[in-house]
Amino acid sequence: MAIKFSNTFLLRKLHQLTGIVPLGAFFLVHMYTNSAAMGGARVFNEHVKGIHDIPYLIFVEIFGIFIPLLFHSIYGVIISAEAKPNALSYSYSRNWFYIFQRVTGIFLFFFIFFHVLNLRFGLIPGLESYGNPVAGNADNAFSIVSAEFQNAGILFFYFLGVIATAWHLAYGFWLFAVDWGILIGEKAQRLSLYACIGLAVFLSAVGINAAVAFVNKCGLLPDSFCEEVEKQGVVEPKG
Numbered sequence: 001m002a003i004k005f006s007n008t009f010l011l012r013k014l015h016q017l018t019g020i021v022p023l024g025a026f027f028l029v030h031m032y033t034n035s036a037a038m039g040g041a042r043v044f045n046e047h048v049k050g051i052h053d054i055p056y057l058i059f060v061e062i063f064g065i066f067i068p069l070l071f072h073s074i075y076g077v078i079i080s081a082e083a084k085p086n087a088l089s090y091s092y093s094r095n096w097f098y099i100f101q102r103v104t105g106i107f108l109f110f111f112i113f114f115h116v117l118n119l120r121f122g123l124i125p126g127l128e129s130y131g132n133p134v135a136g137n138a139d140n141a142f143s144i145v146s147a148e149f150q151n152a153g154i155l156f157f158y159f160l161g162v163i164a165t166a167w168h169l170a171y172g173f174w175l176f177a178v179d180w181g182i183l184i185g186e187k188a189q190r191l192s193l194y195a196c197i198g199l200a201v202f203l204s205a206v207g208i209n210a211a212v213a214f215v216n217k218c219g220l221l222p223d224s225f226c227e228e229v230e231k232q233g234v235v236e237p238k239g
């Protein structure tokens with residue numbers, strides 16, 4: 001009898017774990033840093049500089065982000081290819097969530113590949129960041145992303161990336177907690193599922209607002225929301 005690759009117990013557990021730590025933790029920190037764009041160029045650039053000043057950064061990136069990301073996404077694609085979604089025969093919401101989890105995973109495989117080549121390495125010809133990546137260029141970080149996001153198609157693609165990641169992570173927390181026996185009863189599973197959906201909506205809103213903040217000060221929120229930071233002299237006031 002053929003053994004499915006995705007049934008390998010240890011790999012499966014490692015796949016779940018890498019999704020939560022370090023990748024989930026990285027996404028939360030990443031959205032926090034991006035939200036600094038609400039305070040304007042100087043605040044965002046200072047945050048990026050803070051990241052670039054982390055000692056041994058290249059090793060943190062390789063072992064803390066890129067290797068877990070490669071493993072999680074490649075193994076995730078293998079699982080998706082072997083999975084048999086049954087939402088068409090059973091229209092329970094959980095079957096649909098199961099399908100969304102796989103669809104967002106496959107979309108993210110392409111989105112993150114594009115995004116890292118684009119802003120981290122500046123390797124996508126024809127885009128603003130080509131030959132001018134954010135890494136090693138902290139003083140211009142805001143203006144590089146801002147120039148890039150003037151393109152409505154790119155901005156929309158980032159909205160999709162943020163929403164897909166928010167869903168994938170929030171529902172991933174729930175799947176993890178059920179699979180590891182943390183959420184056992186039917187009621188606990190139902191209530192925590194609502195909480196995870198709420199978390200996905202919240203993270204999407206934060207990520208979208210951060211993206212808009214690169215083209216419109218304070219993002220989708222009124223300017224007055226960011227004025228306190230201006231008053232403290234952290235951001236140059238509007239001219």
Ligand code: HEM
Pocket residue numbers: 027030034048051061065069112115116119120134135136141145158161162165207208210211
């Ligand atoms: C609001 C939308 C986003 C913006 C403005 C944004 C911005 C950036 C920037 C400027 C960098 C380069 C950082 C540097 O070199 O210092 C970066 C790297 C990265 N981003 Fe995003 N990002 C967004 C959404 C996402 C999403 C949804 C993911 C999915 C998990 C993601 C994953 C990554 C990864 C893996 C890196 C490479 C990290 C590293 O090399 O240190 N980003 N992002």
